[in-house]
Structure formats: C-alpha cells, structure tokens
C-alpha cells in the first residue's frame with residue numbers, strides 16, 4: 001500500500017488532468033488568465049495536503065524570503081506575489097480548479113452549480129451537466145479517505161478527521 005502522501009500526489013495529478021480537459025472544453029467562456037487573483041485567498045486544507053505541499057516546498061528550497069511582503073489580512077494568501085502564485089507547482093488542489101464550473105450536492109440534497117461570476121457570461125444553467133463540470137464531491141471523498149489514512153499513520157500529530165490547517169502555516173512550520 002502506497003503512502004498517503006503518494007496517494008495525494010496521484011489524486012492531484014488526476015485532478016490536474018480533469019481540470020485541463022475542462023479548461024480546453026470551456027476556454028472560450030472563461031476569462032481566467034495570469035494576473036487575475038480573484039480566487040486567491042488563504043485556504044484551510046487537510047493535513048495530508050499540508051504536509052505534501054510542505055515536502056515539495058522543502059525539496060525545491062522555497063523560502064519565505066522569496067515573498068515580497070506579508071499579506072494585509074488573514075484572508076489573503078501568503079503565496080500571492082504580484083498577482084501570481086509563487087508556489088504554482090505545489091499549490092493546493094482547490095487552487096487547481098479555480099474558475100471551473102462545479103456540480104455538487106447542496107445542503108438540501110439537491111444539485112448545485114457554482115463557477116466564477118466573471119466566467120460563463122449569459123450561459124443558461126441547463127448548459128451544465130455531469131460531463132462538462134468538475135465533480136467536486138467525488139474528488140473530495142477521495143481526498144477525505146487519503147487524509148484518513150494519513151492521520152491514522154501519524155497518530156503522534158493527534159489530528160482528527162475534520163481538522164484543517166491554514167495554508168498560511170506553511171510559512172511557519
């Protein structure tokens with residue numbers, strides 16, 4: 001059985017593949033481009049993702065001194081530098097799907113659709129279906145199970161199933 005971090009990296013590659021397919025499919029309706037940082041904020045992520053990113057940043061020798069300034073408030077992402085992600089290759093899964101249309105089961109067990117309001121201008125909701133949207137619930141379930149394995153293998157860290165860690169702490173560890 002592979003390590004939880006290896007499984008996380010496999011899932012991340014799968015999500016990149018699906019995100020790339022959706023970008024190709026929707027590129028004419030999406031305004032996402034380098035320099036747009038509307039989706040960038042400080043996210044809370046599962047421990048397995050936190051430590052996988054931490055490992056990757058350590059491997060490439062990333063240092064906080066590479067960042068020009070600290071964010072003005074707790075909601076800003078510490079890795080945003082001049083409107084560009086300074087840890088692009090290691091960025092969390094949530095950042096890999098910015099701007100794409102999502103379908104997920106809402107609180108009342110109904111299907112809900114979400115996407116950046118700058119994209120898909122004038123597009124009727126009926127246009128979206130399971131084949132042309134990102135299946136958020138399926139990927140989240142896979143990530144949840146991988147994180148479960150991670151915390152079971154690292155009982156010394158005393159994480160609980162729903163514990164999350166802010167990406168800001170990547171600079172502190």
Ligand code: SF4
Pocket residue numbers: 039040041042077078079080081084085086087088091092095
């Ligand atoms: S990690 Fe990168 S892509 Fe994600 S919110 Fe921060 S700057 Fe944006």
